[in-house]
Amino acid sequence: MFLQILARSLAKRKSRVAIAIIAVLMGASMTSGLLTVTNGIEEKLALEFRKFGSNILLVPKSDTIEVGFPGMSFGSVTEQRYIDESDLWKVKKIDNWSANILGFAPFLYQVVQIEHDGNSQNVVLAGTYFNQEFPDLIIGDEPWITGIKKIAPYWSLEGSWIDDNDNKSLIAGVSVAEKLNLELGQLITLSYENPETREKITEQFTVAGIVSTGGAEDSQLFVTLPIAQKLSDRPGKVHSVQVSALCIACPAELMGEEIEKKLPYVQAKTVKHLVSTEMLIMNQLGRMMLLITIVALAASGMGIMTTTMTTVIERRKEIGLMKSIGAENAKIAAIFLAESLVIGTIGGLSGYLLGNVLAQYIGKTVFGTPITPILYILPLTIGISLLITVLASILPVKRATMVEPAIVLKGE
C-alpha cells in the first residue's frame, strides 16, 4: 500500500515532481561535474607543473669539520662527497610513491677550459642523462627511461639532443654560445686539469645543440655523464640528482623521506617555492570548486524545500484526511520522505550524467583535453543529493505532521 501511495502520488503530481527533480539535478550536476573536473584536472595540472622542472633535489650528506685552535677558528672544511650512480635506480623504487617519480637527472659538474680564438675560457661542464634507459628497471612492459628530456621539458633547444652513448657531442647554454660565437656543428676543444694529479685531459666535441632555459643552464655546457666522469676521473659518481615528482596532494617531503630511506647517505631537498606554488594553486582550485558546489547545493536545497513546502500546502487536506482516519505522524513523514528519496535518487542519477557532460565540456573548452568519467562519483553524487533532499524536506515534513485535520477538513 505504501508503494502504491508513493507511486500514485508521484505520478499524479508530475509537474511538481519534475520541478523538484530539476532542482536536485542542478545541484547534483554541479557537484558531479566539478568533482569530475577537479579530479580529472588535478593530475593534468600536476603534470603541467612538472614542465616547470624538478621539485626535489638530491645531494650527498656532508660532514663539516671546524678547523682552528682553542679560541681561534679558521673556519670550516666540508668534505666533497658524491652520490653513486649505481644507486640511482633506487630513486624510482621507493616504497609508496614510486609511481609519482616521473623522472630524474643526475649531474656531475666540473670547470673546463674551452679554447677560443687562441684564448682559453673557463666554463662549467655538466654531465647528465638526456634520455637514459634503465634495462633492469621495467615499468609496465618497457625499460624505464629518464633524463633531462623527461624532467625539463621547458628547455628550449636549438639543434638536437645528444644520445646517451654519444661521447663526441655537447649541448651549449645560449649564453656560452653567444659569448664564444659557437654554432651548431662547430668543433670545439675542452680541457680539464685534475686538481689532484695536475694531469690535463683534452677532448674535442661537436656542438649538437644550443639550449635556452632562462636559468643557470644557459651558462653551462652539457655532455653525457660517462664523458664528464671520465674527464674528471670520477667514475660512477654524481654531485646531485634533480627529481621530478608528480604530487597531486604534493607530499614532496614524504617522497623525499622515502628516497632518504633508500639512500641513507643522501639528503632530499624539496624545491620549496615550486612545491608551495603547486600546493597553493591546487588548494585554491579545490576551495573554489568546493565553494561553487556548496552554493549550487544550497540553491538546490532551497528549490527542493520550496517545492516540497508548496506540495505540503497543496496536499494539506489529503494529510488531514490521512490523520483523521488514523495515520500517525511517522507514517505521514514516511510518505513525504520517501517521495523526497525517490526525487533525490532520480535527480542525483540524472545530475551525475549531466555533470559528466558538463565536465567534458569544461575539459575540452577550458583545458583542451577530455576528462574521464569517474565511477565513484556516481554513488557520491546520489548520496549528496539524497542528503540535501532529505535535509530540505525536514521543515516541510514537520509542517505536514502539524496539519490539524479538524481545521483542514472543514466543509466549504
Add this chain to the structure above:
Amino acid sequence: MKSQILLKSVTKNYDAHTRALNNISLKISKGEWVSIIGPSGSGKTTLLNLISGLDTPSSGTININDTEITSLNEKLLTKFRRENVGLIFQQYHLIPYLNALENVTIAQYFHGMVDEKRAQVALERVGLGHRLSHRPAQLSGGEQQRVCISRALINEPSIIFADEPTGNLDIKNGEVIIKILKELVNEGHTLVLVTHNMNIAKQGERIIELVDGELSKDSLEAKDAPLAGVISEYIRNEKTHGKNLP
C-alpha cells in the same frame, strides 16, 4: 442504558473572543442514531469534531467507550480514532490519485493490515463492486460518498460520525446514503449525524439542537412526542430567521 459517549461541561474556545461551544453535557447510548441540527455557526461541526477526537475541548471531559479521550496525547488520540471511529464527510475527502478500492484499503493500511478482499466486499455492499478501479474524478458525488462510507466502516468502528453526508447530493443519491446509514444503525453502530436537512434528521431516533454553541433542545428530554417537539420548534426558529427548509 450505559452511555457510549459522555460529555461533561464541554466548552470550546477558538480564541479569547470566540466561543464555539458552551458547557455542553450529553450522553449518547450505544446503537443510537443522534441527529444534530442547528443554524450555521451554532457549533454542530465543532461538537462532532470534539466527540470524534479530531479536536480537543478547551475545558470539560469527553468519555467514549470508557476512554477519556480528552486526556489522550496526539498519538493515542490518533490510535483511538483509528480503532473506534468512522468518519463520513460532506466533501467526501477521497484521495484523488487512488482508486475506489485503494481509498478504502488506505484506512486498513493505517490500521495495520491491508485486506483487499474485505475492502472489495465493503464496496460491493454499497453497490460499487463494478467501480473498484475508478478514481474519485471518475465517480459521481453519490458514488464518492459511498466510497467514503466504505472507508469509514472498513475497520469496524463502533461509532460513525457523519457531517452533512448528503449535503452535496441530489435527493435520489441522498436517499441511497440514508438507507445505508439506517442499515448500519440497525446492525448496532452508533451514528452521530450533523445535518441541516430535517427530513434526514428525523430518520434518527433522537434530535439535538444547538443554538449559539449551547444545547438548546434534546428530543430525549421532551416527555411528550419528543421528536415532533424539537422539529416543530426548529422549523419555527428557522422561519423566524428566514431560512429555507427542505
